[in-house]
Amino acid sequence: MSADAISAYGGELVDLTAPLAERAALKRHAASLTQIPLSARDLADLEMLATGAFSPLTGFMGEADYTSSRDRMRLANGIPWSIPITLGIEDSIARSLKAGAEVTLTSETGPLAILKVSEVYKVDRKQEAANVFGTGDEAHPGAKNVISTPRSCVGGTVMLIDEIPGRTFLEVPREPRQTRAAFRERGWKKIVAFQTRNPTHRAHEYIQKAALEICDGLMLHPLVGETKGDDVPAAVRMETYRVLLDLYYPKDRAMLAVMPAHMRYGGPREAILHAIIRRNYGCTHFIVGRDHAGVGNYYGTYDAQKIFERFEPGELGIVPLTFENTFFCRKCAAMASFKTCPHADDDRLILSGTKVREMLRHGEAPPPEFTRPEIAAILVRSMRESS
Ligand SMILES: [Zn+2]
Numbered sequence: 001m002s003a004d005a006i007s008a009y010g011g012e013l014v015d016l017t018a019p020l021a022e023r024a025a026l027k028r029h030a031a032s033l034t035q036i037p038l039s040a041r042d043l044a045d046l047e048m049l050a051t052g053a054f055s056p057l058t059g060f061m062g063e064a065d066y067t068s069s070r071d072r073m074r075l076a077n078g079i080p081w082s083i084p085i086t087l088g089i090e091d092s093i094a095r096s097l098k099a100g101a102e103v104t105l106t107s108e109t110g111p112l113a114i115l116k117v118s119e120v121y122k123v124d125r126k127q128e129a130a131n132v133f134g135t136g137d138e139a140h141p142g143a144k145n146v147i148s149t150p151r152s153c154v155g156g157t158v159m160l161i162d163e164i165p166g167r168t169f170l171e172v173p174r175e176p177r178q179t180r181a182a183f184r185e186r187g188w189k190k191i192v193a194f195q196t197r198n199p200t201h202r203a204h205e206y207i208q209k210a211a212l213e214i215c216d217g218l219m220l221h222p223l224v225g226e227t228k229g230d231d232v233p234a235a236v237r238m239e240t241y242r243v244l245l246d247l248y249y250p251k252d253r254a255m256l257a258v259m260p261a262h263m264r265y266g267g268p269r270e271a272i273l274h275a276i277i278r279r280n281y282g283c284t285h286f287i288v289g290r291d292h293a294g295v296g297n298y299y300g301t302y303d304a305q306k307i308f309e310r311f312e313p314g315e316l317g318i319v320p321l322t323f324e325n326t327f328f329c330r331k332c333a334a335m336a337s338f339k340t341c342p343h344a345d346d347d348r349l350i351l352s353g354t355k356v357r358e359m360l361r362h363g364e365a366p367p368p369e370f371t372r373p374e375i376a377a378i379l380v381r382s383m384r385e386s387s
Contacts (some may be wrong), residue, residue, distance in 0.1 A: 003184055004180050004183070004184065004282055005183065005188070005189045005190070005191060005282065005284050006279060006282060006283070006284050006317065006318070007317070008052065008055045008056070008176070008279070008280050009055050009056060009079075009276050009279045009280050009316075009317060010055055010056025010079060011056065012055065012056070013052040013055050013176055013177070013180075013280060014049070014052040014054070014055040014056060014057070014058055015050075015051075015052055015177075016049055016050040016051075016052075016058060016059070016113075016157070016158055016159055016160055017050055017051075017159070017160045018159050018160060018161045023161050023162065026114065026159075026161040027110075027111055027161055027162065029114070030104040030111040030114055030161060031104070031111065033102050033103055033104040033114070034093065034096065034097065034101075034103045034104065035103070035104050035106050035111070036087075036089055036093060036103050036104065036105050036106065036115075036154070037106050037107075038087075038105050038106065038107055038112070040225075040226055040262070041145065041225075041226055041262045042087060042088075042105075043107060043112075043164060043166075044225040044226065044260050044261055044262040045060070045085055045087075045261075045262075046105065046112065046113060046158065046160070046164065047164045047167075047260045048260060048261055048277070049085070049158060050113070050158065050160040050164075051174075051175040051176060051177070052175070052176045052177070052280055053175070053176055053259070053260075053261070053277050053280050053281065054085060054277070054280070055176075055280045056075075056079075057081075057085060058157045058158075059115065059116075059118075059155065059156050059157035059158045060085060060086055060087035060115070060153070060154065060155050060156065060158065061084055061085050061086055061153075061155055062118050062119045062121070062155030062156070063119060063121040063123075063153075063155065064076035065081070065084075065155075066084045066086055066121075066123060066153065066155070068081075069081045069082065069083065069084045069085075070084050070127070070128055070131050070132065071131060073269065073272065073310070079315070080272065080276070080311050080315050080316060081273075081276070082132075082266075082269040082270070082272035082273050082276075083132055083264060083266055083269050083270065083273050084128060084132070086123065086149070086153045086155075087105075087115070087153060087154050087155075088149040088150035088151065088152065088153055089150055089152050089153070089154050090150055090152070091150070091151075091152050093152075094120050094122075094152035094154065097117050097120050097154060098117065098120075099117055099118060099119055099120070100116075100117065101116075101117045102114050102115065102116055102117070103115050103117060103154070105158065107164070107165050108165070109162075109165040110162065111161060111162065112160065112161065112162050112164060112165075113158045113159060113160045113161060113162075114158070114159050114161060115154065115156045115157070115158045116156045116157050116158075116159075117154055117155075117156045118155050118156040118157070119154075119155050119156070120152065120153070120154050120155075121152075121153055121155070122151050122152055122153070123151055123153055124151070125146050125147045125149060125151055126147060128146055129142075129143040129146045129147055132146065132264075132266055132269055133146070133264075133265070133266055133267070133269075133298065134267070134298060134299070135298060139296070140265065140295065140296070140298055141228045141263075141265050141295060142263075142264040142265040142266050142270075142295070145264070167260070168224060168234065168235075168258075169224060169234075169238055169258045172255075172256050172257050172258055173255075173257040173258075174257065174258050174259075174260060176280045176281045176282060178257070179219060179257050179281045179282050179283075180281070180282035182255060182257075183217065183282050186216075186217060186252065186255075187216070188215075188216040188217035189216055189284070190214070190215040190216045190217075190284050190285065191215060191216060191217045191218075191219060191282065191283045191284050191285065192208075192211040192212065192215040192217070192218050192219070192283065192284070192285040192286070192287060192321065193218075193219045193221050193278035193281065193283040193285070193286050193287065194207075194208050194211075194218065194219070194220050194221060194287045195221055195222075195223065195259075195274045195278070195286075195287070195292070195293075196220070196221070196222050196223070196237075197222065197223050197227050197231055197237075197263055198231070198232065198237070199232055199236075199237055199240045199371075199375060199378075199379055200220075200240060200241065200244050200375065201356075201366075201370060201371045201375075202328060202335060202369060202370055202371060202372065203325070203326040203327060203335070203370075204289075205244070205248065205372075206326045206335040207287060207289060207323045207326060208220070208254075208287070209249075210323070211285065211287055211321050212253060212254070215284075215285055216253070217253055217254065217255065218249070218253065218254040218255070219254075219255055219256075219257055219278075219281070219283060220241055220245065220254065220255070220256050220257075221257055221258070221259050221278065221281070222234065222237055222238065222241060222256075222258055222259065223258075223259050223261055223262075223263055224238075224258045224259065224260060225259075225260050225261045225262035225263065226262040226263065227262070227263045228263070228265070228295070231263075232379070232382070233382075233386075236378065236379070236382040238256075238258075239378050240375045240378050240379065241256050242256065243374050243375060243378065244372060244374075244375055247372070247374060248372065257281070259277065259281075261277070263293070264293070265293060265294070265295040265298075266293055267291070267292070267293050267294045267295075267298060267299035267303060267304055268292075268293075268299060268303045268304045268306070268307035269307070270292070270293035270304075271288055271292040271293055271304035271305075271307060271308075271320075272307060272308070272311075272316070274286070274292070274293065275288070275308075275316055275318050275320060276316060276318070278318060279316065279317055279318040283318060284318060284319060285318065285319045285320075285321050286318050286319070286320055286321065287320075287321050287323060288304055288305050288308070288320045288321065288322050288323070289322075289323050290302065290304075290305075290323070290324065290325050291303075291304065292304035292305070301325075302322075305320070305322040308320045308322075323337070324337035324338050324339050325337060325338060327341075327348045327349055327350050328348070328349040328367075328369035328370065329341045329343055329347050329348050329349075330347045330348070330349070331343040331347040332347075336348075349367060349369050349370055351366060351370055356370070356371075360376070360379050360380055360383045361383050361387070363380050363383075363384065364380070365377065365380060
């Protein structure tokens with residue numbers, strides 16, 4: 001019996017890894033099959049599938065799940081799923097594959113997984129981008145990635161037969177089974193996850209701690225897969241998270257773990273996927289801030305919060321905690337939000353992301369009410385080293 005506070009999405013936490021004892025034989029078998037090379041983003045999806053982070057998916061989607069998730073944000077069986085997970089392949093390979101065949105998914109280090117082909121089908125990537133991101137504009141990084149993915153797809157269950165190469169930050173939990181074990185060990189029952197691809201400024205710290213007031217534990221859960229070029233590199237972000245947790249969070253109430261997914265910049269639809277993933281990691285609550293997973297001006301400020309209303313509360317099985325934009329207010333002499341502070345913008349310390357980046361580039365630390373000095377120092381140093 002599991003003592004976990006929350007079940008996996010769809011019931012069972014999926015495990016697509018082959019037993020160690022069988023791997024040598026499977027690798028010999030894999031060498032004889034058609035080889036399909038994976039991109040960095042495919043690799044990230046494979047890891048999410050294999051470890052159960054994408055439960056209940058047991059492989060790359062077939063056409064029914066693809067179309068259903070694209071058009072109505074649900075799998076073919078009806079349960080919510082907001083973004084298609086496909087494996088795009090070259091047409092020449094697609095033509096040679098038949099249902100029932102096995103193929104080998106490879107990285108530059110060799111065979112990684114065996115996929116049992118359930119179907120081969122063609123998709124309209126422009127339509128997919130338009131539905132998922134609300135735009136087919138290639139200036140949108142997620143839409144650009146989708147549109148550049150091959151139109152032919154192979155669907156089928158996968159089995160991982162070797163370790164995924166290039167896995168980083170292994171000193172902290174990376175897989176759902178690891179975070180679930182960590183929560184059990186700590187006795188946490190109400191666990192809130194915070195998704196991030198940015199350094200944590202005071203505004204985010206405030207939101208996390210507001211959530212922590214009503215939960216047993218906080219999982220700070222940065223995405224460490226591919227992000228767009230101008231986001232702060234994962235290694236620098238990880239340093240800021242470690243220092244922040246060490247200096248400003250109670251050790252027995254907050255922990256750091258990483259998520260290997262790549263960033264899709266899918267705004268509202270990605271917020272739903274991010275929530276489902278965190279349920280699989282064992283969390284009961286999920287923070288959704290303003291413009292979650294957004295980019296540019298593609299989404300309305302609260303779209304990623306409002307989209308949760310399109311599902312019945314029990315359907316996702318994880319509670320979204322929605323937050324306003326927060327800031328330090330000089331009159332309140334505290335962190336606050338539009339919900340709690342009655343004062344004027346002049347009293348509030350509000351800096352745009354662009355302004356903060358400009359300050360950091362000039363070696364200037366933002367005010368301590370905006371960024372903890374220890375975090376600012378790391379960011380200033382990394383800016384200097386990268387320029
Ligand atoms: Zn105020």
